[in-house]
Amino acid sequence: MDKTKHFFGNSVFGQLISLIDSNIISDSVKTCNSDRYVKKFTTKDHLISMLFCSFAKCTSLREVSGAMLGLSGKTKHFQLNHIPKKSTLGDANQRRDAEVFGKIYQKLLVKYNHVFSDSRVKDVINKQIEIFDSTTISLFKDILKCVGRHADNGKKKGGIKVHTVINVDEGVPKLVWFTEAAKHDHILLHKLKMNANTIYVFDKGYNDYKAFKLFSENKTGFVTRIKDNAVYESIKENKIEYHVHSGVLQDEIIEITVKETSPDLKLVETKLKLRKIRFYDRVLKREFEFLTNLFEMRPDLVAAIYKLRWQIELLFKQLKQNFPLKYFLGDNENAIKIQIYCALIANLLMTIIQKTLKKSWAFSNLVSFCKIHLFNYIHLLLFLENPDKDWQKQEPNDWQYGLF
Numbered sequence: 001m002d003k004t005k006h007f008f009g010n011s012v013f014g015q016l017i018s019l020i021d022s023n024i025i026s027d028s029v030k031t032c033n034s035d036r037y038v039k040k041f042t043t044k045d046h047l048i049s050m051l052f053c054s055f056a057k058c059t060s061l062r063e064v065s066g067a068m069l070g071l072s073g074k075t076k077h078f079q080l081n082h083i084p085k086k087s088t089l090g091d092a093n094q095r096r097d098a099e100v101f102g103k104i105y106q107k108l109l110v111k112y113n114h115v116f117s118d119s120r121v122k123d124v125i126n127k128q129i130e131i132f133d134s135t136t137i138s139l140f141k142d143i144l145k146c147v148g149r150h151a152d153n154g155k156k157k158g159g160i161k162v163h164t165v166i167n168v169d170e171g172v173p174k175l176v177w178f179t180e181a182a183k184h185d186h187i188l189l190h191k192l193k194m195n196a197n198t199i200y201v202f203d204k205g206y207n208d209y210k211a212f213k214l215f216s217e218n219k220t221g222f223v224t225r226i227k228d229n230a231v232y233e234s235i236k237e238n239k240i241e242y243h244v245h246s247g248v249l250q251d252e253i254i255e256i257t258v259k260e261t262s263p264d265l266k267l268v269e270t271k272l273k274l275r276k277i278r279f280y281d282r283v284l285k286r287e288f289e290f291l292t293n294l295f296e297m298r299p300d301l302v303a304a305i306y307k308l309r310w311q312i313e314l315l316f317k318q319l320k321q322n323f324p325l326k327y328f329l330g331d332n333e334n335a336i337k338i339q340i341y342c343a344l345i346a347n348l349l350m351t352i353i354q355k356t357l358k359k360s361w362a363f364s365n366l367v368s369f370c371k372i373h374l375f376n377y378i379h380l381l382l383f384l385e386n387p388d389k390d391w392q393k394q395e396p397n398d399w400q401y402g403l404f
Contacts, residue, residue: 011375013055014077016349017048020108022079028103034096040082043100046092047345048080050101050338054346055367055374059327061086074375093335101341102176108348109174116355118169121308125199125301127221129168131309132192132202135316136161136181137325137340160336163188166315168201168308172351173315173344178337186211194218199294201309207291209258213272216293223306226276226291232256235273238299245300249287250278253295279303319347322367359385 010018025044029035034043049064058064065086068075075083084092121129136159159181164173177188189211192200199221207227215222238251254276262268277290277299292302319325323343328336354366361384369384 009377010077011074011377012370012380013052013374014079015380016055016353016370017051017078019112019349019352020047020104020345021111024104024107024111028100028107031103032097032100034100041084041088041092042081043096045080045082045084046089046096047101047104047342048078049084049089050342051346051349053329053339054323054343055371057324057371058329059324061090061329064329065089071375090330090335093330093338094332095334096338098334098337098341101338101345105176105341105345105348108345109172112348112352113170115352116170116172117167121168125305128195128198129305129308130165130174130198130200131168131312132163132165132188132200132206133309133312133316134161134163134188135320137320160333160340162340164312164315165192166312168311171311171315172348176341176344178340190214194220196220199223199305201306203309209256209272210260212256212274212291212293213258213270216272216274221292221294223290223292223294223302225306226289230256230291232274232276240299244298245303247280247282247303248277248299249280250276251299252276275302277302318363319343322350322364323347353380353384356381357384 022044025047029043049068052058052068053064056064056067058067065084068080068083071083075081138159161179161181161183163177163179165175166172167174175191177191179188186206186208189202189206189208194214196219200215201223204225204227207224207230212222232254233256234252235255236253238253240248240251252275253273255271255273258270258272260268260270275292275295277292279288279290279299280286281288288303288306290302290306294302323346325340325343328339330336330339350363350367350370354361354363366384370380
């Protein structure tokens, strides 16, 4: 049998870390001043340690520290200069501002945008579609205010809400904000950038008439679902053309009342025209009512745009299933944010690997493979392209002779 060509001079973990340019880390450190008064455990060491936690799915500080201490002498390949003790990592998670990890994520997003960007949807719509949603992560301690009833024992867990914007052509978070779980979703609508070439898609939990008015004034499109108790006046019913999908049951122009407070604290009411589309989904066997300010677009295309919103639900599921977001290494808000940011960075690195490969790999299988071979010295991309290559070179009965 020929010698395998998959062996490599850098471990799988080292190859994943090498995707993060040192300049990205140093620029972020300089911007956030995150290494001020730090002697040994720098931001870079902190990042690598927390990425190890994400890829190895560690559930405690002791597990991260103990596992990394066992790698003594092998850290050169993944650029770790200082192996942290349990207390060192715990202190860093509490004291180092999580914002530096957010900066690193954003810079990686810019650098590798060409890898996972796909313009197929944009080419059809001629506008950029961005999806906005949030997911709540339950915490083991009442750190951030959560929603729901108190437990029988009188204690209540906390919860952090991760608000995320993704570009439908990219599939990875573009913007991320954190709030306590009890904070209502719709207040984050005002953080979105208004752009005439962008259509925002979000669930009815974000229904906010003031924001809808702001969208319309800035010629920014949106598609959402109308609330069941929404109050509106029907103005005009549009004719449904013969070539439109038969699932479109109704297309009408409606008028809603937007209530705002003027600078002199007086209540001001203005009227806003929107479009309501009633659509029957044959797969789910149920009706949906969509609300939008896209008056010129075909009604069935509006329904198709809203259906793209499911991508962000799949993203949240992917993050929670493949990275340690059920067990947090710190009992403070900053430590929790750091762990979430590092999970997002790990997710980004694995997405880059997945998009680079010609062979199709399920994301969960890819993450599991890297976890098993994290410190094996194999060429990750070459091996993943054809993992059966070396086995196929053997004669069918070669393995039997090795027994004797």
